[in-house]
Amino acid sequence: MGFFAVFFFTLVLAMAWKAYQRMLTPGSVPLRWLTRCLACAAAAYPLGVNGREVIDAAFTVGTAKVVQDVLVLGMTYTLLVFCLYSAADDGTAGRRVRRETVGFVGAAAVVVTAAFTAPDNSVLHSSFEDADMAAPHALAFYGTLGLYMLHTLTAAGVRTYRYARMSSGAAAAGLWTLTAGLAGMVLATGVRTGFLLVRAGGATVPHWMTTVSADLLVLSTPVFVLGVLWPGMCAGWAAWRLRVHHWRVYRRLEPLWRLLSSAYPDTVLPTLGRRGAFRYARRVIECRDGLIRIGPHLGTTSAVEAMAPGELALRLRQAIDDVHRGTVDPSRTEPLRITKYTGDEAEGVQHLVAVSQALQALPAGPR
Structure with missing residues (x-):
């Protein structure tokens, strides 16, 4: 039975x-x-x-x-x-x-x-x-x-x-x-x-x-x-x-997203839904937009793939601190070079995750 x-x-x-x-x-x-x-x-x-x-x-x-x-x-x-x-x-x-x-x-x-x-x-x-x-x-x-x-x-x-x-x-x-x-x-x-x-x-x-x-x-x-x-x-x-993977990536990108959105809140897209796929895509887009905005202030002309996640994370935190203190040079407009991942979505997202995890691993510093 x-x-x-x-x-x-x-x-x-x-x-x-x-x-x-x-x-x-x-x-x-x-x-x-x-x-x-x-x-x-x-x-x-x-x-x-x-x-x-x-x-x-x-x-x-x-x-x-x-x-x-x-x-x-x-x-x-x-x-x-x-x-x-x-x-x-x-x-x-x-x-x-x-x-x-x-x-x-x-x-x-x-x-x-x-x-x-x-x-x-x-x-x-x-x-x-x-x-x-x-x-x-x-x-x-x-x-x-x-x-x-x-x-x-x-x-x-x-x-x-x-x-x-x-x-x-x-x-x-x-x-x-x-x-x-x-x-x-x-x-x-x-x-x-x-x-x-x-x-x-x-x-x-x-x-x-x-x-x-x-x-x-x-x-x-x-x-x-x-x-x-x-x-x-x-x-x-x-x-x-796939939903579980998106949820994990969404959570792991939070340190990078919080850092970038604190300096550029206008990059945060409006909340239009609660579906996992939408939230995942929105977070990836917001992180990339924030990277493009902060790119001129990273103090390097190297492409993203040329920097280790730890190095990029350190430069990001320093640049964001400068933005908060108002000490950045507004005349610098060189965008961050992203060449390797433009044709591979998954590899690009994994690099963002690696940078985010590297940020989380950095020791807390003065703001």
Whole structure:
């Protein structure tokens, strides 16, 4: 039960995250359908574990089973639509999606009708393992489920396999994982559909074979979901690491920023937001502006890269002290030479950090 709870919690978080991304990019059609796919999965999953009692208590016993099966059909349908929109333009994909929508509505209608019109509610009160597949309603119910899932999962799996072969990095890892999950679901669904036809003909299938196919279907579902989530998880991890890096640089630049802004408060940009990326960029810009302003008073014509961070830190503090005392020569306007880091943003920022840390290491002096 612990695994199922963790998996369900992951599904809900993934659906919420995709819904948030959809709010940020409302024009993304593939993202819209992927969000719907995860919503169907998140809604269907608890009904297969221990959430049936609530719905069955409010309606007829077996209603939760039908709702779950329709949601599973919706999950496979929305997954296929996501693949279609991801591979083609909206116009081309739209025609295929309309055909798939008709198929989904038809399959769902057959499933619901067969379940609620069966004599003595036999479909509602049975499961795949013990249903009488020779009965027309049971055959229509389980046969429609199996064939429709086999169609959508196979079509989505073929497209995912093609994308995986053309991809690299985190996207490829996610697509290959998704392909593996879909392959397991297709295999399990195909085997169970074959069992259905065998049982409809009057033969029997060993119970252990039915159990193995059901376990394969259950185990393939988390793999499928992991494949859907993997690229987003990798992107989120990379974004989190970048935010942490920006926060650390922001904090480490504080000694340099405080020194420069004390002499040139007009270099401090207005506060327009509290986002980490904005604060990081603003601090870097303010430190560079302050260096340019103080450059003519450093008493050297050397480029920044020619001075060790410790030497530059010492010259900066002396120059800032002169600015505070009003002893600087206003006629000096030679800018500080910065040549090496103009094309390498990361290296330039690291040099600023080194200077800032060198400032912090200097012994306190009179002001």
